[in-house]
Amino acid sequence: MTARILRGRVLTFVSEPNGPDDHESYRYIEDGAVVVEEGRIVSVGAWDAGLALVAPKADVIDHRPGLILPGFIDTHIHYPQMQVIGSYATDLLEWLNTYTFIEEQRFGDPAHAARIAALFCDELVRHGTTTAAVYCSVHAQSAEAFFAEARARDMRMVAGKVMMDRNAPPGLLDTPQKGYDESKALLEKWNGAGRLNYAITPRFALTSSPAQMEMAQDLVRQFPDAHVQTHVNESLGEIAFARELYPNLPDYVGIYEHYGLLGPKTLLGHCIHMTDREIGILAETGSVAVFCPTSNLFIGSGLFDRARMMAANVRIGVATDVGGGTSYSMLRTLDEGYKVLQLRGQRLSPIESFFMMTLGNARALGLDHVIGALEPGAEADMVVLDARALPHMRLKMEQAESLSEELFLLQTCGDDRVVVETYVAGEAAKGKLGR
Numbered sequence: 001m002t003a004r005i006l007r008g009r010v011l012t013f014v015s016e017p018n019g020p021d022d023h024e025s026y027r028y029i030e031d032g033a034v035v036v037e038e039g040r041i042v043s044v045g046a047w048d049a050g051l052a053l054v055a056p057k058a059d060v061i062d063h064r065p066g067l068i069l070p071g072f073i074d075t076h077i078h079y080p081q082m083q084v085i086g087s088y089a090t091d092l093l094e095w096l097n098t099y100t101f102i103e104e105q106r107f108g109d110p111a112h113a114a115r116i117a118a119l120f121c122d123e124l125v126r127h128g129t130t131t132a133a134v135y136c137s138v139h140a141q142s143a144e145a146f147f148a149e150a151r152a153r154d155m156r157m158v159a160g161k162v163m164m165d166r167n168a169p170p171g172l173l174d175t176p177q178k179g180y181d182e183s184k185a186l187l188e189k190w191n192g193a194g195r196l197n198y199a200i201t202p203r204f205a206l207t208s209s210p211a212q213m214e215m216a217q218d219l220v221r222q223f224p225d226a227h228v229q230t231h232v233n234e235s236l237g238e239i240a241f242a243r244e245l246y247p248n249l250p251d252y253v254g255i256y257e258h259y260g261l262l263g264p265k266t267l268l269g270h271c272i273h274m275t276d277r278e279i280g281i282l283a284e285t286g287s288v289a290v291f292c293p294t295s296n297l298f299i300g301s302g303l304f305d306r307a308r309m310m311a312a313n314v315r316i317g318v319a320t321d322v323g324g325g326t327s328y329s330m331l332r333t334l335d336e337g338y339k340v341l342q343l344r345g346q347r348l349s350p351i352e353s354f355f356m357m358t359l360g361n362a363r364a365l366g367l368d369h370v371i372g373a374l375e376p377g378a379e380a381d382m383v384v385l386d387a388r389a390l391p392h393m394r395l396k397m398e399q400a401e402s403l404s405e406e407l408f409l410l411q412t413c414g415d416d417r418v419v420v421e422t423y424v425a426g427e428a429a430k431g432k433l434g435r
């Protein structure tokens with residue numbers, strides 16, 4: 001198989017930026033080349049440092065002056081909510097009961113699940129996202145459809161069937177035993193198949209009985225390498241309900257703590273209204289707080305406190321949370337994230353944002369040994385961005401003098417239209433989608 005060389009301006013992170021001017025945290029090559037073979041990155045360097053010599057033997061794709069980055073990573077998204085996006089509601093519980101819990105019932109139909117899974121993967125690719133942590137519906141066939149689609153495209157994905165056995169319509173409920181059996185069968189079939197990883201997914205404490213929580217705990221014990229994903233402390237009404245359902249436990253995070261669901265592979269969506277004790281438990285267990293800015297603003301849930309999390313050494317991921325979230329784009333997500341933090345009086349520099357979308361989220365998923373950075377041996381998932389893709393951005397770029405300004409413009413004004421190409425395991429995937 002011949003090598004493929006992507007030529008362009010290469011940007012990849014090596015560590016978490018310590019402030020806006022931490023130039024040691026990333027590697028930037030003005031005229032760079034990424035050499036790809038059999039789905040993996042073979043080398044990364046300057047174009048003129050010898051790579052030009054092998055070029056005649058390789059398939060060269062010239063993306064200059066495009067910016068080549070690791071593919072974006074989304075750490076929390078619901079694929080059965082593609083047709084829920086943009087639904088008008090007062091708050092989280094109304095939004096769930098009026099739209100989401102109705103829509104997700106359609107995923108008992110394998111044909112519907114397969115159709116939406118394909119459209120979902122298309123949408124991620126269109127927006128430059130190559131990996132996501134995905135909630136399926138309660139139906140095992142929804143997870144089957146999603147994994148089959150991701151496997152066919154050779155995408156690195158984390159996903160799981162939602163476990164929920166109460167406080168939702170009957171068409172959306174399993175039982176503790178059924179949720180356990182189906183999750184276990186899916187884990188055995190898909191966890192580690194190709195580039196797929198399974199996430200044990202009790203939706204949240206409101207829809208899982210104590211018996212189901214125990215079953216989820218049993219799965220975590222049996223499959224210690226699997227991820228765990230759920231929601232916590234998103235809205236005040238939800239928190240009050242969780243406390244009512246588990247009156248003997250100290251707080252909402254304490255419910256997941258009690259059932260042994262916390263740890264370095266655990267992703268907790270939202271984490272907005274947190275007590276000091278809860279933050280301490282996240283830090284102690286290495287669990288990840290997932291910041292979902294477009295969703296938190298859209299549903300009106302509240303403002304994530306990044307500085308407080310960082311001060312307590314809590315690991316942080318960032319995510320779209322479609323369909324509560326309003327965009328599939330990680331650029332739009334970090335733009336809204338920036339605004340949330342502005343309202344909190346906190347700073348988020350462009351290099352921190354781009355770290356979060358790539359290596360930061362790879363670390364949050366514990367997958368930074370395979371994705372999130374452009375380095376030899378890594379899986380060749382990449383995105384190519386063009387900060388001059390739109391007329392108003394092109395005009396602004398006449399004034400931009402630094403990489404940091406370019407990144408900030410991409411985040412502030414960019415969306416899928418600035419994504420020139422998305423590479424999945426070394427193959428150009430966006431061009432194939434058409435417009």
Ligand SMILES: [Zn+2]
Pocket residue numbers: 076077078231269321324
């Ligand atoms: Zn969610």
